[in-house]
Amino acid sequence: MTAKADFTTEEWELILEGPPSAGMILITAQKGGMLRETISMAKAYAEARARHGQSELLDEIVAAKPAVDHTRYGSLEELKDHGLKHLRDAVALLSGKATAQEVDQYKQFILTLTDRVAKSHREGETEDPVSDAERAAISAITLALDGTTV
Numbered sequence: 001m002t003a004k005a006d007f008t009t010e011e012w013e014l015i016l017e018g019p020p021s022a023g024m025i026l027i028t029a030q031k032g033g034m035l036r037e038t039i040s041m042a043k044a045y046a047e048a049r050a051r052h053g054q055s056e057l058l059d060e061i062v063a064a065k066p067a068v069d070h071t072r073y074g075s076l077e078e079l080k081d082h083g084l085k086h087l088r089d090a091v092a093l094l095s096g097k098a099t100a101q102e103v104d105q106y107k108q109f110i111l112t113l114t115d116r117v118a119k120s121h122r123e124g125e126t127e128d129p130v131s132d133a134e135r136a137a138i139s140a141i142t143l144a145l146d147g148t149t150v
Contacts, residue, residue, distance in 0.1 A: 023113055
């Protein structure tokens with residue numbers, strides 16, 4: 001089992017910033033709903049904490065306060081690009097130190113979080129709560145988690 005102790009402080013910060021980076025990419029993909037989407041991100045963490053015991057690594061990740069990169073970006077595109085790079089780097093790091101199952105659990109947590117955020121605020125007049133911009137963001141996040149550059 002992989003745990004926080006297996007990582008340097010900088011490596012652990014990189015891993016912790018992955019899920020909220022993905023959440024921020026979703027939150028900024030479409031105007032409106034920021035408060036509701038932020039609350040949904042917090043609920044995703046709470047639900048993951050409630051499933052405690054499935055993975056020591058994931059338990060330690062979701063037990064920590066979501067770490068947000070406080071870097072100031074010149075644009076939303078810059079925030080997105082940095083967030084996607086951050087996700088690729090975190091998964092690459094985990095792939096070198098964690099089991100394949102733990103890496104998959106990390107990716108699944110991020111995808112569950114982004115899905116929850118996307119569905120938390122209905123966009124426009126449509127029945128579908130997920131906008132095209134959010135779908136594109138989820139697709140970019142999925143590719144980043146697979147190590148693909150968009």
